[in-house]
Amino acid sequence: MRRGTSEYALWSIGIVLVLVFALIPVLWLVSLSLKPPDAITDQRFIPAEVSFDNYKSLFEGGIGDSPFIKPLINSLGIALITTLVAITLASFTAYAIARLEFPGKRLILAGALAIAMFPPISTVGPLFDMWRSIGLYDTWPGLIIPYLTFSLPLAIYVLVAFFREIPWELEQAAQVDGATPFQAFRKVIVPLAAPGVFTAAILVFIFAWNDFLFAISLTSSDASRTVPAALAFFTGESSFTQPTGSISAAAVVVTVPIIVFVLVFQRRIVAGLTSGAVKG
Amino acid sequence: MEASAPAHPAPASSSPGRASERTRSERRLAWMLCAPAVVAMLAVTAYPIGYAIALSVQEVDLRFPDQGGFVGLDNYRAVLTSDLWWTDIFNTVFILVTTVAIELVLGMAIALVMHRAIFGRGAVRTAVLIPYGIITVVAAFAWQFAFAPETGFVNNLPLVSDEMDWFGGRFSSFAVIIMAEVWKTTPFMALLLLAGLVTIDGQLYEAAKVDGANAWQRFTRITLPLMKPAILVALLFRSLDAFRVFDTIFIMTRGAQDTESVSILGFNQLISRLNLGLGSAVSVLIFFCVFLIAFLFVKGLGARVEEGRPGG
Numbered sequence: 001m002r003r004g005t006s007e008y009a010l011w012s013i014g015i016v017l018v019l020v021f022a023l024i025p026v027l028w029l030v031s032l033s034l035k036p037p038d039a040i041t042d043q044r045f046i047p048a049e050v051s052f053d054n055y056k057s058l059f060e061g062g063i064g065d066s067p068f069i070k071p072l073i074n075s076l077g078i079a080l081i082t083t084l085v086a087i088t089l090a091s092f093t094a095y096a097i098a099r100l101e102f103p104g105k106r107l108i109l110a111g112a113l114a115i116a117m118f119p120p121i122s123t124v125g126p127l128f129d130m131w132r133s134i135g136l137y138d139t140w141p142g143l144i145i146p147y148l149t150f151s152l153p154l155a156i157y158v159l160v161a162f163f164r165e166i167p168w169e170l171e172q173a174a175q176v177d178g179a180t181p182f183q184a185f186r187k188v189i190v191p192l193a194a195p196g197v198f199t200a201a202i203l204v205f206i207f208a209w210n211d212f213l214f215a216i217s218l219t220s221s222d223a224s225r226t227v228p229a230a231l232a233f234f235t236g237e238s239s240f241t242q243p244t245g246s247i248s249a250a251a252v253v254v255t256v257p258i259i260v261f262v263l264v265f266q267r268r269i270v271a272g273l274t275s276g277a278v279k280g
Numbered sequence: 281m282e283a284s285a286p287a288h289p290a291p292a293s294s295s296p297g298r299a300s301e302r303t304r305s306e307r308r309l310a311w312m313l314c315a316p317a318v319v320a321m322l323a324v325t326a327y328p329i330g331y332a333i334a335l336s337v338q339e340v341d342l343r344f345p346d347q348g349g350f351v352g353l354d355n356y357r358a359v360l361t362s363d364l365w366w367t368d369i370f371n372t373v374f375i376l377v378t379t380v381a382i383e384l385v386l387g388m389a390i391a392l393v394m395h396r397a398i399f400g401r402g403a404v405r406t407a408v409l410i411p412y413g414i415i416t417v418v419a420a421f422a423w424q425f426a427f428a429p430e431t432g433f434v435n436n437l438p439l440v441s442d443e444m445d446w447f448g449g450r451f452s453s454f455a456v457i458i459m460a461e462v463w464k465t466t467p468f469m470a471l472l473l474l475a476g477l478v479t480i481d482g483q484l485y486e487a488a489k490v491d492g493a494n495a496w497q498r499f500t501r502i503t504l505p506l507m508k509p510a511i512l513v514a515l516l517f518r519s520l521d522a523f524r525v526f527d528t529i530f531i532m533t534r535g536a537q538d539t540e541s542v543s544i545l546g547f548n549q550l551i552s553r554l555n556l557g558l559g560s561a562v563s564v565l566i567f568f569c570v571f572l573i574a575f576l577f578v579k580g581l582g583a584r585v586e587e588g589r590p591g592g
Contacts, residue, residue: 014393015400015407022407025422025463026414028433032425045433089320092313101303102310108318115321117520118329119570121543122563125335125550126328149324152317181309210415212527213543217551228417232531244431251418262413266405269412273468274475 032248040245054249068250070222071230078140079208082147086155086204094159095185112153124217131218138220146214151204158272162196199272227254335560342554355561372541376522379461387469395477408467416464420531423460450537460528469518476510512583519573542566
């Protein structure tokens with residue numbers, strides 16, 4: 001069959017539809033966030049006039065009074081620490097699985113897979129109780145620990161897939177030259193593995209950045225509440241007004257940088273998410 | 281892609297004693313490297329689920345700390361005989377089946393476009409990754425504001441009644457919830473399917489074309505059968521994920537209009553009502569449901585789960 005103009009037209013329509021559908025909620029949030037408070041209910045997709053009042057009110061009062069600055073710091077700090085620790089631990093494990101021969105390898109991979117299927121709600125109650133009795137409730141580590149647990153399987157699988165692509169002979173060469181297995185790991189494999197590590201880091205960061213269930217269950221104040229949880233507790237000017245404008249502005253602030261980041265590194269992320277089958 | 285696992289170099293030593301020592305030290309190193317991650321993974325899963333089981337057979341209500349004690353299966357009996365649990369199970373399964381079915385069709389279409397597009401492959405990949413990068417709660421707010429009668433533009437669209445109160449009824453709420461979930465998670469489904477799609481040998485299609493098969497025949501006779509393992513794994517992971525649905529419902533309705541999911545029920549019992557005993561029974565039951573879904577996929581449908589990978 002000839003690839004005619006009708007086929008091109010069909011593809012174009014399909015691609016445009018996908019793009020529009022993907023972008024609508026983002027554009028809608030931007031539009032809402034730019035509407036002045038009295039126009040928030042005008043139901044227009046494109047704002048009639050543009051105002052930055054919603055953004056100003058987000059940051060008003062500095063770190064002490066702003067409802068948004070502290071959660072933003074919490075979100076960034078918790079997600080970054082989670083990423084750093086998870087990637088370090090997952091790199092060790094993935095290296096062992098990809099490069100070393102040892103009993104228990106399949107068990108670790110199967111266990112990681114089982115944890116990926118584990119329903120987080122089943123751990124929320126016990127964690128809530130445990131964290132309150134050992135003082136981790138409403139702290140950064142109180143969120144970092146569960147995030148670690150649930151992001152490690154993803155990180156391990158992505159890293160094992162990448163590590164298996166690394167030329168094995170180079171490490172042997174280093175060992176022949178007198179490097180210990182650990183030196184071979186640090187000086188040869190780590191630089192070669194950097195792209196894979198970076199990909200896994202993006203995925204872990206997005207996971208921790210996105211979580212809502214643990215964030216509302218294990219925090220109670222701005223001491224550790226992250227942005228998704230804080231958004232759910234935003235209040236309007238009075239108890240009768242919806243904080244639609246400020247939620248939209250906050251949503252745009254936390255969304256646009258991630259979208260830019262995701263788009264810049266899209267090839268890596270797709271590679272990470274499709275890095276496919278791993279056999280023990 | 282299938283990683284070609286390099287054959288492990290057998291220690292090329294003539295002395296078997298040295299070889300086994302080398303093997304032993306390699307094992308020791310491997311276990312040391314794995315230990316921290318294994319501990320971190322078990323600390324917040326194995327121990328808490330054991331703790332949840334222990335809590336679920338006791339009366340533990342933090343509002344009445346003096347009461348308590350072993351109550352056997354009373355909490356389970358209370359949950360399983362309540363209408364609320366079964367309503368929530370229905371809601372959760374309804375949302376699961378609808379979202380995963382829609383996602384399978386949309387995700388397959390997007391995966392095919394990304395794999396075989398004549399042009400615009402980059403544009404589709406970009407579009408697909410936007411929902412992936414957005415916080416679920418933010419997406420839920422965006423759709424809620426879009427459909428809310430006071431602020432939303434949806435009721436202004438042609439063919440939609442201006443008066444439509446989307447969150448005033450059960451199934452219209454479900455429609456918005458399902459749409460938001462589909463929007464957020466179709467990219468992941470598409471990428472999982474794409475991973476299966478790229479493993480199909482392109483020559484099969486050429487051969488089929490020579491034999492006169494049309495596009496639809498090539499899809500149903502080549503693509504679908506060869507992708508069955510990838511499809512089953514994608515369905516399994518998305519089903520387990522959809523069974524946990526929480527964020528979107530919490531933001532949009534908080535379970536009003538009978539739209540509560542089992543995760544919301546667990547959260548309400550545990551965190552809002554501080555009834556750890558009853559809430560833990562719900563948690564353990566959810567755990568068994570997830571186990572059952574995985575078991576059905578693996579034993580019933582033959583999903584080769586070891587070929588899968590954790591979702592993002």
